[in-house]
Amino acid sequence: MRRRRVAAPPRATDFWPFGGMILMAATLFLYGASGLVAPWWAVVVLLVLWLALFVLACSWWSSHPRRITVLALGALALWFASLVAGASLLGWSA
Known part of the structure; x- marks a missing residue:
């Protein structure tokens, strides 16, 4: 008698990377909204830093x-x- 192979059940998807990327998206809005308080050059530096962190996360x-x-x-x-x-x-202020 020949045995049938049963496929392994699918593994549960881990939430950690998805939750981290949701947090990364939330911080993008904060970094972008920094222009309300910080000068333009500081916002550019913060956004470049966020982009580097995003590449690392990916x-x-x-x-x-x-x-x-x-x-x-x-x-x-x-x-x-x-x-x-x-x-x-x-002395950054609104």
Whole structure:
């Protein structure tokens, strides 16, 4: 008697990379809206930095999916620290 091969059940999709990319998209809006407080050159620097972090997150999609969420939270903290430091040290204001 010949045995039938049964396909393995599909693996559950991990939410970590998707959640991290959702957070990265949210931080993009924050980085872009920084123009309300920061000068144009600081916004350009922040957006270039965000783009570099986004490329890093894309490269980590398969190999390190949980790191994407940590990276996105770090991008959020970096944005906050940059605006607070700019406002207190460089006099940025609305």
